[in-house]
Amino acid sequence: MEKESYIKGRGAQANVKNRFHEMSHEMRNDFLEYCRLEGEEADPDKTQYLKVFPKTIVNKVESPDVGMGYSMNPYQGCEHGCIYCYARNSHEYWGYSAGLDFERQILVKENAPQLLEDKIRSKRWKAHPIVLSGNTDCYQPAEKHFQITRKCLKVFLKYRHPVGIITKNAMVIRDxxxxxxxxxxxxxxxNVSVTSLSEETRRVLEPRTASIKKRLETVRILSEHGIPVNVMIAPIIPAINSHEILPLARAAAENGAVSIAHTIVRLNGAIGEIFSEWIRKAMPDRAEKVLRQIEDCHGGNLNDSRYGLRMTGEGKIAQQIHSLFQVAGKKYFADTSYPHLNTSLHESFKDGQLKLF
Known part of the structure; x- marks a missing residue:
């Protein structure tokens, strides 16, 4: 593909077909020529915020290898545009493409704070950590305007309920x-995601995320204020960031993180097609090498859906990655660990204030 056809500032380079739709849209050359002659933009590449009103916001996580019991997502779709993002497939359930639509059609759940409050005030609810961003980043650009995440955090504080956060945006410092x-x-x-120390790599992998410098600074600031931080070095993509494991772990430790975690990239559903098209445009010189090494981690496929193996991989390359993380853990995090959050206070604050009797 011609270099000039690359869409800067986006991860996906096209809208792939939604598996639930019989028909799909195609950008034909005759339409493109018509737009050129008329002086019109064929695709203005604008982000749209669409308000939706779900009936529930807290999701029970059934997958046994995810590491969280409950999650909630104030936004569906994510403007960060991370090319490898597993959440892309979920956009198809809303009637959109997992490609460019995922980055440009952002669904905003303005009633999330009230839904959260209703849930944790329920008599049947027993406190269990709820993770913000189990699917899409709660501090993506939309949050600057809508501030839904901040409102949800205030609900958690009011009811003394434990909460986890996953983000790759420095906006978390605002709160x-x-x-x-x-x-x-x-x-x-x-949990702050840091996938590379290279800005060049970051820009093509995660085009609208905070810079690496800003993310490490975020880890440091949070840590200095007594807020435990785990750095997610994830996903590891062979031949793209797999050589950075030890330097990334060291940077996380030096900035105050208490632990690190990782996964190996898996290109499930539509993401295999999206990633393959992207890498052949963004990194044509090593595209086939990367794709073959990802397949080596998943039994010859770009994806493995087996619980326990789908995010850890198998084979020699996967084992080398895991061995490096074991070394990193012993070298930089021997005296620290991921915290267990307090679930004992919530019941006494069920009505929003401490019960004395």
Whole structure:
């Protein structure tokens, strides 16, 4: 493909077919020529925010190898545009493509704070950590305007309920006041995703995310204020960031992280097609090498759906990656660990204030 055809500032380079739709859209050459002659843009590449009103917001996570019991997502779709993102497939359930639509059609759940409050005030609800961003980043660009995540954090604080956060955006620092209040009672942990120390790699992998410098600075600031931080070095993509494992672990430790975690990339569903098209445009010189090494981690396929193996991989390359993380853990995190959040306070604050009797 011609280099100039690359869509800068986006991860996906096209809209792939939605598996639930019989028909699909195609950008034909005659239409493109018509737009050129008329002086019109064939695709303005604008992000749209669409308000939706779900009936529930807290999701029970049934997958046994995810590492969380409950999650919630204030937004569906994510403007960060990470090319490897597993959440892309979920956009198809809403009637959109897992490709460019995932990055440009952002569904906004403005009633999320009220739904959350209703859920954790329920008599049947027993406190269990709820993770913000189990699917899409709760601090993506939309949050700057809508502030749904901040409102949800205030709900967690009001009811003294434990919460986890996963993000790759420095915007989390905006809510330092609420996070510090939660941390006083061991009610919060922040997972910051850092996938590379190279800005060049970051720009093509995750085009609208915070810079690496900003993310490491975020880890440091949170840590300095007593908020435990786990750094997600994920996903590891062979021949793209697999050589950075030890330097990334060292940078995480030096900035105050208490632990690191990782997964090996899996290109399930539509993501295999999206990633393959992207890498042949963004990294044509090593595209086939990367794709073959990913397949080597998943039994000859770009994806493995088996629980316990789908995110850890198998084979020699996967084993080398895991061995490096074992070395990193012993070298940089021998004296620290991921915190267990406090679930004992919530029942006493079920009505929003401490019960004395």
């Amino acid at each position: 330092l006041d609420v996070l510090k209040a939660l941390a006083k009672d061991n009610l919060v942990v922040v």
